[in-house]
Amino acid sequence: MKKSIALVLVLIVIFCLVISTMLFAANLTDISGTKYETAVNYLVDKGIVNGYPDNTFRPNGEITRAEATKMVITAADKLSGDPSGEIITFSDVASGHWALATINAATSLGIVNGYEDGTFNPDGKVTYAEATAMVIRAMGYDEDVKQREETWPDNYISYARTLNLYSSISTFDANQQATRGDIAILIYNMVTYINNGYVPYTPTEDENISGEVIVPQEQSSEEEEELEEGPLGYNKVLVVYFSHIDNTDKLAEKIHDEVGGDIVEIKTTDDYVYPTDEEELKIQILEEQEYEMRPAIATQIEDIGKYDIVFIGYPVWEGRAPMAIYSFMQDFSVQAEHVLPFYTFSGDNDRSSETDLKEFYDYTNFYDGLAIENDKVDSSATKTQIEKWIDTIKLDEE
Numbered sequence: 001m002k003k004s005i006a007l008v009l010v011l012i013v014i015f016c017l018v019i020s021t022m023l024f025a026a027n028l029t030d031i032s033g034t035k036y037e038t039a040v041n042y043l044v045d046k047g048i049v050n051g052y053p054d055n056t057f058r059p060n061g062e063i064t065r066a067e068a069t070k071m072v073i074t075a076a077d078k079l080s081g082d083p084s085g086e087i088i089t090f091s092d093v094a095s096g097h098w099a100l101a102t103i104n105a106a107t108s109l110g111i112v113n114g115y116e117d118g119t120f121n122p123d124g125k126v127t128y129a130e131a132t133a134m135v136i137r138a139m140g141y142d143e144d145v146k147q148r149e150e151t152w153p154d155n156y157i158s159y160a161r162t163l164n165l166y167s168s169i170s171t172f173d174a175n176q177q178a179t180r181g182d183i184a185i186l187i188y189n190m191v192t193y194i195n196n197g198y199v200p201y202t203p204t205e206d207e208n209i210s211g212e213v214i215v216p217q218e219q220s221s222e223e224e225e226e227l228e229e230g231p232l233g234y235n236k237v238l239v240v241y242f243s244h245i246d247n248t249d250k251l252a253e254k255i256h257d258e259v260g261g262d263i264v265e266i267k268t269t270d271d272y273v274y275p276t277d278e279e280e281l282k283i284q285i286l287e288e289q290e291y292e293m294r295p296a297i298a299t300q301i302e303d304i305g306k307y308d309i310v311f312i313g314y315p316v317w318e319g320r321a322p323m324a325i326y327s328f329m330q331d332f333s334v335q336a337e338h339v340l341p342f343y344t345f346s347g348d349n350d351r352s353s354e355t356d357l358k359e360f361y362d363y364t365n366f367y368d369g370l371a372i373e374n375d376k377v378d379s380s381a382t383k384t385q386i387e388k389w390i391d392t393i394k395l396d397e398e
């Protein structure tokens, strides 16, 4: 009897703790309805950051280097540190400093290094560049950053942009003090990236690519499958496309009708939305292009390595393919024998979108693309054009 009363009491305490955490997360008065809400509520729920006792988060407030270090390693689940790593003793981190254990763990993991003069400045305010470096190192990308031609801090900042870690963070100066709200978003973006299962891609020696390319963790070994002969011989074909409205979608379906195989639409994650308003969309596209952003994509393609031929479709946006296409190329490391771009456009088509894609991913075998004007997608001439285009594909095996 005593045991069951004790059990009930324990359950009540756990219930109260859970409810109070939920209420606390949901009740931070100054982030509700702001761009910080999702990130901060997530981090509070996970115990990575706390609000203040007056139920505010103060997103515009400052954050110290010690606090940022604690958030990063807690979020990356590395608080215990690597026991084999070297712990650096900083002259300005006193034995009684609240963050001593945190800083020791972070240095042993190579997430923070301190300054050349042997100090760490734990109570100094963290800059965007410093916080970015902590995040990149916690993610295991430090070696990739060091191979870049840019110097500190541009190398970390531009690398972080390729991982879309600044999504929802407004323009900033790398050496400027970061705000609590922006650090929360940065860390939330890191956690989202890690939770999506992305890991660094190690290129084989004969692949002339930079270390930025990533593949999904679950990419697995392929089994030989029985293939039915289609118009492209015994090849495994994938038609993959991004379409904001529906022109490219319709063109993809038509191509798929001709070549068979699998067809998959590339979609960005729910928290990365392309606006329907054309002016807003244009602003977003130009920003994506300026910073070479790589929007996170939700699409999963199992074992992309099994495809011999990948048809990849998109609308031309401000002269280029949407950055979601570049994300796709990176995330899935398209290495099919044959890659064929197709796209819809309005106005003049100078083919710069496909040239640009080819330059970015010159390790794949790109064919000349099929360009169809948006108001001609439904015409019967398009079907004929597709057939002619397919006929031009001369496969190596033939």
Ligand SMILES: Cc1cc2nc3c(=O)[nH]c(=O)nc-3n(C[C@H](O)[C@H](O)[C@H](O)COP(=O)(O)O)c2cc1C
Pocket (backbone or CB within 6 Å): 242, 243, 244, 245, 246, 247, 248, 249, 278, 281, 282, 285, 314, 315, 316, 317, 318, 319, 320, 344, 345, 346, 347, 348, 349, 373, 374
């Ligand atoms: C913001 C925006 C920018 C565009 N930029 C270009 C461009 O630079 N060149 C072009 O030929 N068409 C451009 N277009 C037209 C689209 O490429 C065309 O309408 C396409 O068929 C849309 O495909 P979707 O329906 O699959 O989204 C642009 C359209 C939008 C909304």
